[in-house]
Amino acid sequence: MTSVREVVVTGLGATTPLGGDVASTWAAALAGQSGARTLENDWAERYEIPVTFAAQIKVKPEDVLARPEIKRMDPSTQYAMIATREAWADAGSPEIDGDRLGAVVSSGIGGIWTTLDGWDTLKERGARRMLPMTVPMLMPNSAVAYVSLEIGARAGAHALVSACASGAEAIGYGVDMIRAGRADIVVAGGTEATIHPMPIAAFAASRTLSLRNDDPQGASRPYDVDRDGFVIGEGAGIVVLESAEHAAARGARVYARIGGVGLSSDAYHITSPDPEGRGQVAAMTRALGEAGAQARDVVHVNAHATSTKVGDLTETRSIRTVLGDDADHVLLSATKSMTGHLLGGAGALETIFTVKAVHERLAPPTINVAQPDPELQVPLVRDVPAELPAGDIAAINNSFGFGGHNVALVVTNA
Structure with missing residues (x-):
């Protein structure tokens, strides 16, 4: 093989x-x-x-x-x-x-x-x-x-x-x-x-x-x-x-490895995500499987997190479903709080943020969160960066789109 x-x-x-x-x-x-x-x-x-x-x-x-x-x-x-x-x-x-x-x-x-x-x-x-x-x-x-x-x-x-x-x-x-x-x-x-x-x-x-x-x-x-x-x-x-x-x-400098790619579609609604998050769960699960990573390996997620009422919490519930209790030690970043939503450019920029986070062992902050939603199910990096652990680590970058498109990329240290 x-x-x-x-x-x-x-x-x-x-x-x-x-x-x-x-x-x-x-x-x-x-x-x-x-x-x-x-x-x-x-x-x-x-x-x-x-x-x-x-x-x-x-x-x-x-x-x-x-x-x-x-x-x-x-x-x-x-x-x-x-x-x-x-x-x-x-x-x-x-x-x-x-x-x-x-x-x-x-x-x-x-x-x-x-x-x-x-x-x-x-x-x-x-x-x-x-x-x-x-x-x-x-x-x-x-x-x-x-x-x-x-x-x-x-x-x-x-x-x-x-x-x-x-x-x-x-x-x-x-x-x-x-x-x-x-x-x-x-x-x-x-x-x-x-x-x-x-x-x-x-x-x-x-x-x-x-x-x-x-x-x-x-x-x-x-x-x-x-x-x-x-x-x-x-x-x-x-x-x-x-x-x-x-x-x-060629002796190239390597930032990180793209270990897994997970793709799925909701087939639910033209703009709203499946409230059960089934497509998001499938994308993350497939990406982790491709990367050969376990839930315990994931230390950071750069979330799609656009700042909408429904979408933000659907994603965190999906992350909790995929990672289970291991979600308790994951550092969640929502960088659209700073960049705004670049639409078709968002997933690429956020992949760069995820690569930099893994390479530098530093998760970027989420700003403007004065009162965290009580239904938030993953620890959020707020206001200042947070250090990622040493050793072999994995991070997930989530990107979701109108039409029910779901993409999850797993980034690991090189």
Whole structure:
């Protein structure tokens, strides 16, 4: 029987509401900083939108990318390119045959700025004024297409779409590509750029956004009894995945191992999770099984935890079901309290947080929890980081999406 190829993480890249790279983002997260702030525009007044704040990326793409790149890429692709270049450099810019190099970069919504701007142009100025690059800019696979061009990836370029689980599922698919022998290195992650009046108005209409306009930085409050919805965010997270053999052969620095990938679907409701958490339990159980990990090995969970009334507690009940009494020693972090919800980029960024937590033995805090919900079933890391134990450890990153998509990734020390 052929043994399963071990997959490790050798590069990290991000642009987020907390910073323009991984180092600044991680430092801000450990410091318990929020990236949410009042929007400097007139959208709320002009369109009667009840939400006036969001978690915008901290460093603007025009400060990083060349002007021609800005013109031919939707913001979601711009973010992915910034994160990819950091991750690739962080991995040592490995020399590799493009036929052994893959890319998987997902988005929950895709090039919505380009789509909506294009429609405005057509209505107001006519078909002759449409940009020739409109379709390549708006298509959901635009980010991964540009990433594959950037690094010369020919083993496959894929864009999975599973709403807010998209970034994590992309990483899981990248792991599978390496395990299947299709590639030795895969650049994987997620990106999103939806801080636009239409998506904000749409999410507000669904009553899933926080309405704390007077306190943007305190608005995302997972597990707090007064939580009232998520804060929309934007950005990208990219990891370089590599077979352990390939990484060792080139002497690469290894952050951690992606030991297991668990996927499931609820088949319950288009937006609400199965209240029994059956799909979430299945995803975590499968990921732990793939990793060869026991409940007692899990010391940290980076939760999906968007700050919604139902979703937060469904997840903690699922964690308790999977881990049993071992959940008592797990350190739970809800980093969306600081970054906001990056939608299709969330799972990728939170995978980076989980990798950093395992690598540095430090769980990031959850902020804004003044009164923890009495039904919270897992110990929560609040306000300041918490140390993770020495030895062999495992951590879980959960990502769930509208439509009932569930992804759990198990990260272990290398």
